[in-house]
Every structure is written in C-alpha cells, then in structure tokens.
Amino acid sequence: MTALNTVSGQPTFLVDVLEPGVAVRAESSAAVIGEVIELDTEGLESYFFADWNPTLIDLLVVAGAAEFCDAVKRRPLHQWGRHFDLRIAVHDPALWNSEAVKTALEDALGYLTGDVWRFTFVPRRKAVERRNSTLDLAGGVTTVMPYSDGLDSRAVHALVAAKEGAAGLVRVRLGSGGVDQPRSKKKRQPFTVVPYKVNSSERVETSARSRGFKFAAVTGIAAILAKVERIVVTESGQGAFGPMLAVSGQIYPDYRVHPTFSRRMERLLFALTGRAVHYEYPRLFSTKGETLRAANALRQPPTWNDTRSCWQQSRQTGFDGKRRQCGVCAACMLRRVSMLSAGIDEPASAYVWERLSAEQYEDGVVDGFVKLTPALRAYAVAGVLHMDHLADLVESPLHARQLRHAARDAAEALSADRVEVEEQLRSMLERHAEEWRAFRKFLGPRSFVSQLASARS
Structure with missing residues (x-):
C-alpha cells in the first residue's frame, strides 16, 4: 500500500477505487466500488429522484474514497500529514482529469485534511444504473440546509423558517439516523439518506477530517439537483472558529465548517458542473448560546430534548x-x-x-x-x-x-x-x-x- 514519494521522501499510500475484478497497482490497497465503497440504493433514490447525473454520482464515490483513506491509514507519530495517490473509476474520466477539476479537488481535500492528495481517473466498465423514484420536490425551493440532530441545526432551521417561511427550505440529512421523523416518512422525502457508505473493518485513524468533504459534497449535490444556489450552514461561531483557533501541539487546524473550506468546495462543484452554489453562514459571529436564545424566543420554539x-x-x-x-x-x-x-x-x-x-x-x-x-x-x-x-x-x-x-x-x-x-x-x-x-x-x-x-x- 506504500511507495516512496521521490519529491518529499515521505511514503505515499496507493489506493485503487475500482470496480470488482479490475486489477490494482502493485502495492496498492483496493477499495472496491460496490463492496468497500457502496452506493446506497435508498440514498440514491432520495437524491437522484429527478435528474440522473453520473458526475455527481462519481463525486459520491470520490467522497467515499477520501473517507476510506482518512480512516484506514494512521497519521504518523511525529507529523500530521500523509500522502495519498488514488486511482478512481468514474463515468467521465476526461472531465475528472481536467486541470480545473483535479486542482480544485486536490486543493479542497488538502486544505481540509492537511494531507497531500493526488488523483488519477480511469473509465468505469459499467455505468451506474438509473434508479426509479416516486419522490417529489415541492416548487419554490430557494435554500438547502445541512441538517443533523444537533442544536444548531434545530435552532437555525427554526430561525430561517420563521423569517423566510419553511416552504422554500429543504433540509439535507447528514447522518444515517434521525430522531425528528420516522424512517418510513424519510424514505418518501428527498435528501434524507446519505447516498453512500464506506464498509471497512480497518479504521485506525480517528481524526476524521474528511467528514467535512462528505457533508459539503452531499449538500452541494442536493443544491445542484434542487436547482438552488443557496446553502445555509448552521454552525455558530465557536463551532466554526474554535476547531481552527484552539489547537494544541502539531495538530492541523480543523476547517470542516469554516468558510475558507466552503469556498474551495464551491470552486470544485463549479468546475464539475458549471453550476454556482454558495454556502452562507448566518450565525458565524454569534455564540451557540445566542443562537439557542434567539430560537427559543420564537413564537413556536423548537424542542431540544431529542437533539x-x-x-x-x-x-x-x-x-x-x-x-x-x-x-x-x-x-x-x-x-x-x-x-x-x-x-x-x-x-x-x-x-x-x-x-x-x-x-x-x-x-x-x-x-x-x-x-x-x-x-x-x-x-x-x-x-x-x-x-x-x-x-x-x-x-x-x-x-x-x-x-x-x-x-x-x-x-x-x-x-x-x-x-x-x-x-x-x-x-x-x-x-x-x-x-x-x-x-x-x-x-x-x-x-x-x-x-x-x-x-x-
């Protein structure tokens, strides 16, 4: 799984994200599509209920590949960064190998994780088959919001809905669970199930910086499919600035919900699709306590006990x-x-x-x-x-x-x-x-x- 990087002298970890039966490079670790990186049928139906966009499906595979690398290779004892060299099968390798896309992708992941990423894309042998879905997205949607079971999600959703109305606001589920509605109901709504999962028993690294890429990718994909430009990030000030300001030792700053990373994701999504999306931070300079106080003062405040x-x-x-x-x-x-x-x-x-x-x-x-x-x-x-x-x-x-x-x-x-x-x-x-x-x-x-x-x- 390793090779010596002739430029830096650091080991480079080779990972091949290919379809079953395709030969991998010597010394490379295989993350087989459909086995290790598994596209979730229910999740794909939740997202691709209207437009079938193979490029965005490939982005999910890329996000899964980053999660796999991030988890299975422990960070060195005396330094932070690792070097990854990935070969990934996609539907349109010419697009993914273009300078604009590769530069934006490697910059976004490198900035987020503190690692060095290099990608090569090869053609898929078999296209992902289109899913049939009966889901429907109501008209008039203007805003996409990443949504978890946390306090900020609950509070900012209530604040935005109270100010602008709930009809134009679509929530994108960031977790596999969800306590705010039954699973049977979620299955009939868009963007309620993350469209992929990474199956690996070799998880040894817990820093999980690539989670930010996963969440930004799925919300960006949702915005593109919903044909909206606006993504509202719910994080308050301590959550956005704290992880990159209050660091100790040689730990790399954490930019997972910081606008400097979001702008890099915007550039990647534009290079891939030609569509502009914009991540907004309405509570960036508010404390979490202030955000909760504002939401709790609404005429119909959210419930908090199930967050x-x-x-x-x-x-x-x-x-x-x-x-x-x-x-x-x-x-x-x-x-x-x-x-x-x-x-x-x-x-x-x-x-x-x-x-x-x-x-x-x-x-x-x-x-x-x-x-x-x-x-x-x-x-x-x-x-x-x-x-x-x-x-x-x-x-x-x-x-x-x-x-x-x-x-x-x-x-x-x-x-x-x-x-x-x-x-x-x-x-x-x-x-x-x-x-x-x-x-x-x-x-x-x-x-x-x-x-x-x-x-x-």
Whole structure:
C-alpha cells in the first residue's frame, strides 16, 4: 500500500477505487466500488429522484474514497500529514482529469485534511444504473440546509423558517439516523439518506477530517439537483472558529465548517458542473448560546430534548438501556454552557456525567455507570481545556497575530472588510468567554470543571 514519494521522501499510500475484478497497482490497497465503497440504493433514490447525473454520482464515490483513506491509514507519530495517490473509476474520466477539476479537488481535500492528495481517473466498465423514484420536490425551493440532530441545526432551521417561511427550505440529512421523523416518512422525502457508505473493518485513524468533504459534497449535490444556489450552514461561531483557533501541539487546524473550506468546495462543484452554489453562514459571529436564545424566543420554539451533540457513540455512553450523551467532551461542554446561557432547562439525566459541580471527576457520573475508561477522562480534560483556551484567545496578546490571520482569511472567504471581520470575531470570542465564566460560576469554584480550568491558567 506504500511507495516512496521521490519529491518529499515521505511514503505515499496507493489506493485503487475500482470496480470488482479490475486489477490494482502493485502495492496498492483496493477499495472496491460496490463492496468497500457502496452506493446506497435508498440514498440514491432520495437524491437522484429527478435528474440522473453520473458526475455527481462519481463525486459520491470520490467522497467515499477520501473517507476510506482518512480512516484506514494512521497519521504518523511525529507529523500530521500523509500522502495519498488514488486511482478512481468514474463515468467521465476526461472531465475528472481536467486541470480545473483535479486542482480544485486536490486543493479542497488538502486544505481540509492537511494531507497531500493526488488523483488519477480511469473509465468505469459499467455505468451506474438509473434508479426509479416516486419522490417529489415541492416548487419554490430557494435554500438547502445541512441538517443533523444537533442544536444548531434545530435552532437555525427554526430561525430561517420563521423569517423566510419553511416552504422554500429543504433540509439535507447528514447522518444515517434521525430522531425528528420516522424512517418510513424519510424514505418518501428527498435528501434524507446519505447516498453512500464506506464498509471497512480497518479504521485506525480517528481524526476524521474528511467528514467535512462528505457533508459539503452531499449538500452541494442536493443544491445542484434542487436547482438552488443557496446553502445555509448552521454552525455558530465557536463551532466554526474554535476547531481552527484552539489547537494544541502539531495538530492541523480543523476547517470542516469554516468558510475558507466552503469556498474551495464551491470552486470544485463549479468546475464539475458549471453550476454556482454558495454556502452562507448566518450565525458565524454569534455564540451557540445566542443562537439557542434567539430560537427559543420564537413564537413556536423548537424542542431540544431529542437533539444530540456528543462525540461519543451510544454504546460508550448508553446507560440502563437508554441513550445518553457523555456530558464532558468538548461538544457536550459547549452544549451545556450554551443551554445555560440561553436559559433552557435540561434534565441531568440527558448525560452520563449528571453532576459537573462534583469536586471529583468520578463523582459526577450517574450512579451505576461502569464504563469509566481513560479515554473518557481524556475527553473530559480536553473538553474543559478547549473551552478555556477559546475564552483566553481574545484576552491574550500572545494570540493577537493568530486572530488577525484568522480574520484576514475569513474576510477573504466572505468578501468582507478585514477590520470589520476581526472586530466581529473578537466580540464573539469575548461573549464566549463571558458565557464560560458564568458557567464555571454556576458550577462553583470547587467543581472538577473549575479546578481543571484553574489549573491551566
């Protein structure tokens, strides 16, 4: 699976994404189309209910190939980036091998993951057969929105629908599950099932940066098929800027829901299809708490109890036969801070760690929980430190240059004034710091959360 890159001296990992029975290159790993990278019949019907576009089907395969590479090759111990060389079977290799498409694709994936990607495309032996579907998309659609089971998705959907009306808004499901409607109903609606899956038992890398490509690809495809240009990204400020600002060590910044990555996806989609789509960020300079507060103040506010923010899988945090969130990872910590700031009550039983005010980390867990793994403790420490680091950014002169750089890049991606964007970014981070201090005060100075945060300062 490896070969020596003669330019960098780093190993290059060869991956062939081809149809069954096609020979792969020497030393290459095979991700067989239809076996490892499987196009989901139900998902294809959910998307390609009107226009059958083989180029967009190929984009799903490319996204699956990126996910496969990202998962099965562990990152080196002393550096971040890896080198991938992929050969992929597509319907129109001339298009995919064109300079415009290859440059846009390699730039988008490289920027997102911090890896080096090189692609070669070869013709498919057999075209993907058209699916028959009875789905229908109502007229007047103006906006596509990526939609998960998270708080931001629920809140921003409610805010946009209240302002512009729900009729022109189409949600694109980002996960395989979904708690907001039964599966039988989802099967009859467009864009409700991700159109592919990657089957591999060799997943050894957990950084999963390629997820951003997957989600941007499926929402972009949905917009093109729905013949709309506008994609509303629901992420609030901490979620968009936090992962690329509050990094430690040699970890590569995370741009999964940042406009600098979205602009690269726009260029790729235009090079592939000639169609322009645009990703918008209406809550980019709002905290999650502010977004929730605004949605909760609507005449008909969303329900929150069935949303999920946790990074952990249910099998790691389930308790007494019920689905819970861990309550201590960075995503859960931000959720709890934001819910408090928005004045939304949430039962302690929503989390494994019911009592964040406990003095000892172990004492905060629900009675009877036995899965106290070192990994969960590491997530708890990292969750507190991430929130604390983000709160310190605007107050520390050591980070002034970093914030100016982040504001410059965001302003370029947003076609906005750099000075104005830097003011908005600093203001958002100041409000985050206020919410974080209020949360720590609410828990008390002796809580394990406050102790971890104090130990850092």
